[in-house]
Amino acid sequence: MLDAHSVAAALPAPEQAAILLDFDGTLVDLAQTPDGIVVPDDLPDLLGALDRVTGGAIALVSGRSVAALEGFVPQYKGVILGGHGAERRDDAGLWRHPLAGSDTLAQLIAGAQRIAALDPGLLCEPKPTGVVLHYRRAPEFEARVRGEMQALAAPFSGLDVHFAKMAVELRPDDIGKDRASVELLSKSPFAGRRAVFCGDDATDEPAMRLCVEAGGTACKVGSGASGAPLRIADPTMLRAALWQWTQQR
Numbered sequence: 001m002l003d004a005h006s007v008a009a010a011l012p013a014p015e016q017a018a019i020l021l022d023f024d025g026t027l028v029d030l031a032q033t034p035d036g037i038v039v040p041d042d043l044p045d046l047l048g049a050l051d052r053v054t055g056g057a058i059a060l061v062s063g064r065s066v067a068a069l070e071g072f073v074p075q076y077k078g079v080i081l082g083g084h085g086a087e088r089r090d091d092a093g094l095w096r097h098p099l100a101g102s103d104t105l106a107q108l109i110a111g112a113q114r115i116a117a118l119d120p121g122l123l124c125e126p127k128p129t130g131v132v133l134h135y136r137r138a139p140e141f142e143a144r145v146r147g148e149m150q151a152l153a154a155p156f157s158g159l160d161v162h163f164a165k166m167a168v169e170l171r172p173d174d175i176g177k178d179r180a181s182v183e184l185l186s187k188s189p190f191a192g193r194r195a196v197f198c199g200d201d202a203t204d205e206p207a208m209r210l211c212v213e214a215g216g217t218a219c220k221v222g223s224g225a226s227g228a229p230l231r232i233a234d235p236t237m238l239r240a241a242l243w244q245w246t247q248q249r
């Protein structure tokens with residue numbers, strides 16, 4: 001586990017870096033429910049500072065929808081890759097995966113809502129490009145939720161059943177933070193820079209790996225297995241590291 005100063009010192013210079021940041025568990029502490037997170041007071045200014053020192057080579061890369069992230073950090077004007085890459089907000093506007101608005105998605109959401117009705121501790125979170133069933137407040141339902149969500153997805157092609165931290169998510173199988181990051185890193189102002197990916201869970205690992213392989217680096221936030229060369233304790237420490245980094249000459 002590194003301190004903030006050591007992480008800041010290990011990152012490429014701001015004008016040579018592209019910064020890709022997961023949101024939940026990376027920039028903000030996890031909460032019992034997705035809506036329960038508290039956006040730290042310093043986060044909007046930090047994102048603004050990162051945007052400035054990198055010349056716009058910054059992106060939020062999250063499983064959340066673009067709309068949800070816009071709600072949490074309305075001041076942030078940089079790139080957002082939402083829905084694990086099924087949505088992208090950039091200067092060109094908002095792009096969404098074709099699953100968005102489809103009959104298939106409507107059926108999946110209706111099915112997940114039926115599963116969530118099994119217990120008040122279960123929470124269905126519809127997304128523009130998928131649906132999540134959270135069981136953080138009813139962990140005893142894990143096996144049942146996993147089985148029922150798999151059964152719900154089975155009749156459809158092109159879907160990935162993703163087992164996350166205390167949640168099961170149905171989403172397109174041709175997306176991912178890594179794929180979306182590769183595409184982003186081919187475009188101005190990201191192209192030619194050393195990419196830095198900061199994340200906290202398994203869905204971040206492929207993107208972290210590719211940044212390292214491409215000559216950049218990655219920082220894992222928290223405990224647990226990771227291929228990231230850098231590691232820091234929690235979102236508060238990561239924000240401190242990023243603040244220090246923006247204030248380098």
Ligand SMILES: [Mg+2]
Nearest residue numbers: 022024025200
């Ligand atoms: Mg996360």
